[in-house]
Amino acid sequence: MSAIATQLSSDTDLDWWRGGVIYQIYPRSFQDSSGDGIGDLNGITERLPYVASLGVDGIWISPFFTSPMRDFGYDVSDYRDVDPMFGTLEDFDLLVATAHRLGLRVMIDLVLSHSSDLHPWFQESRMNRHNDKADWYVWADPKPDGTPPNNWLSIFGGTAWHWDPRRLQYYLHNFLSTQPDLNFHNIDVQNALLDITRFWLDRGVDGFRLDTINFYFADKHLRDNPALPPEKRNASIAPAVNPYNHQEHLYSKTQPENLLFLKRFRELLDEYPGTAAVGEVGDAQYGLKILGDYTREGQGVHMCYAFEFLSGDGMKASRVVETFERLEREAPDGWACWALSNHDVTRHVTRWNLDDQGARCYATLMQCLRGSLCLYQGEELGLTEARVAYEDLRDPYGIEFWPEYVGRDGCRTPMVWEASNLNGGFSRAKPWLPVCPEHLGRAVGLQEHRENAILHHYRRVIAMRAxxxxxxxxxxxxxxxxxxxxxxxxxxxxxxxxxxxxxxxxxxxxxxxxxxxxxxxxxxxxxxxxxxxxxxxxxxxxxxxxxxxxxx
The missing domain is CATH 2.60.40.1180 (Golgi alpha-mannosidase II)
Structure with a gap:
């Protein structure tokens, strides 16, 4: 299927993203069409009429690329193909064409800062220090005593360096040790990633959500990060039990060279009118400042995904005002994309202990704020965080820090479509994560027939904004x-x-x-x-x- 056949008509608003509402789909948990207990692309296509009925402008699909799934798709081993558990490239083409017929844009999650350790690039890079890909990842010699080259920490716990016995060097991994960081200082790496971006643009996508956009470059000199005073620690990016919060990450991310790469990325998107990108800024101290730098007109991405309302601190009136005052002060020309929930944080109804009236109030407030918006699947149903038993956990993050931090599985349990179905209408088989029993009473099928359901409230306030x-x-x-x-x-x-x-x-x-x-x-x-x-x-x-x- 050609890209021409899957494009929206040329008379659509090329600035649809400015103030638009984007619906995030976590493909493993949205709809299983094959009967293996895991959601897939054809399942998403089947449910797109429902998504369109919400009145949103587009969808963001979390990663579906070929992957060993150590971090459930955020560890990519082939950027140009669909993992068989999710379907095929032809299935993706059908999804895009269906979404466009329904007036929905399609954004996909590009994970460019790191790959899987099973990616052919890394497999070649780790063979020795002299191959064609030797400098495609961040490698460093040990200190004289054999310890890692600096004090950088992984978001998933422990050192951000992993020893490789073939090269007798450490490689950098800001996340799992199976997610080695690419070396963006190498122009060949940048070119390869831009070629991948073009591959998906030619396939008809309308844009990208860029994972960990400020992690692309690491300091060339690998300088130590300074300690962060306890009073400045903020657990919005990593849980409080994680020592990652003890550092000010001046050198392990958010390097000035990133702006030059983002300019190249934006120039590529500008070749495809109507496409857009939203960058995820992972930084607890300087997030809004980075947002402003990265969304300069024509120089970076169109909008940045802000974490200010994804924390457990509560969205009190004073905090909303303080956030927008900081945004005006630190990013006067920036454009934020706000969210209350996503696949990485506790659902906000549970996080802030909201009843239905509180959830409706926040849903309305979000539709009234300046910026763009992301809604997370099930948010429109008022879903709470699911309780997942330790033996059912799949998230390596939660397994590492259990029980003080239970991980991200509770916000990733399957979408509930029908209350009468044991698996909520998600799958004919045992789901990869258990369906939350408390969610069944909020299934789409039930709420569709209840005039006062929160689902209809979301539709009304989205239409109000539109x-x-x-x-x-x-x-x-x-x-x-x-x-x-x-x-x-x-x-x-x-x-x-x-x-x-x-x-x-x-x-x-x-x-x-x-x-x-x-x-x-x-x-x-x-x-x-x-x-x-x-x-x-x-x-x-x-x-x-x-x-x-x-x-x-």
Whole structure:
């Protein structure tokens, strides 16, 4: 199937990503079509009408490339093929064509910072110090006492260096020891990765989510990272039990040379109008500053995936304001892509102990914020984090730090489609991770027939955002926190919104700015039927909100 046949029509918005809503699919857990207990590409294709019914702009598919699956696809052994457990390249072509017919863009997860140790590049590189790929990975001699060349740590625990007896050298791995880091200082490595990017662009994809985008380059001189004072430690990237949090990662990632590579990457994407890239910035201290550097107009990726609302700290009104103040200060021209949940963190309903009203409040708030958005599969159902027994764990991260950190399996359990099916309609076979029994009562099939289901709420607020130029890409101003009350203005052209959210358990008063406002109906919160007007203001109950709109 040619790329021409799979492209969206040329009259679509080339800036669809700016303010767009992207639905993340974790392919192992979305839909199994083959009966082996593992989700696959044909399963995704089967469920695309459901995804389109949400009103989102596109999908992001986590890795499906050939892989030994030590890190479930984030360890790639062949960048140009589909792992047989997920299907074939022809299955992928069908998925893209189906998505485009439904008006959905397709973004795929490119893991460029590292490969699998089974990738042919690494197999050749480790043979000796003189082969054609000898310098394609980050190799270093030991210190005189035989210890690793520096103090860098792996996110998955322990040293970031692994000894190879063939070369009598260490190789760098910021993640698992089976995920060696590529050497981006070698221009041949950059060219090879850009050729892979072109391969998928020619296949019709609309863009990429770039995994660990700030890990591409390591310091040429392999200098030690300095210690990070305890008061500055932040567990948003790695759990608190992980010593990775004890360092300031000045030299193991986020090197200045990365900007030059991202410029090359952007120039390639610009050859394919309408494509876009979102970069995952993994940094607990400087994430928003990096976001600004990496999303400069025409110089880097279109948007960066921010971790500020993926932590366990809570999304209190003051924290939202502080985040956007920092964004304005550190990345005034940057473009963020916000998320509440993903495949790496505890689902936010559990993380923040939300009831349904709280979950609806946050879903609405996200659709009102400036930036682009990612939704994670099952978020629209209000799914909680699943409890996975130790004997059922598959995530090496959780197995390493159990029980203080239980890993990422709890947010990766299968999607629930039907409550009447033992496996939730996900598979005819035993799933690779157990279906959470508590999730069955929130299955898609049940919620479709419940008028007040959170699934329909997500559809309504996504449609609200899609229909409003101000919410999608307008300015954001006057953001203020008054205790648990958060309010701000969104504006574009003659359209103006006043958005106020009570992010707490007690009623609060809110006083909209002077002017002629109309209540935005049909999206819950506080509407004309429930608004209590008091002297020009109104009261918002716990976890309620009001949205007012004016048009001139």
């Amino acid at each position: 229909g409003s130029p101000a919410l999608r890409s307008g300015t954001q101003s006057e953001m203020t926190a008054e205790g648990d009350l958060l309010h701000f203005i969104r504006e574009k052209g003659g359209e103006r919104w006043f958005c106020a959210f009570n992010l707490g358990g007690e009623a609060v008063s809110v006083h909209p700015p002077e002017g002629e406002w109309s209540f935005v109906e049909g999206v819950g919160g506080t509407d004309p039927g429930r608004a209590i007007t008091i002297g020009g203001g109104m009261r918002l109950g716990p976890w309620h909100y009001t949205l007012l709109r004016s048009v001139t």
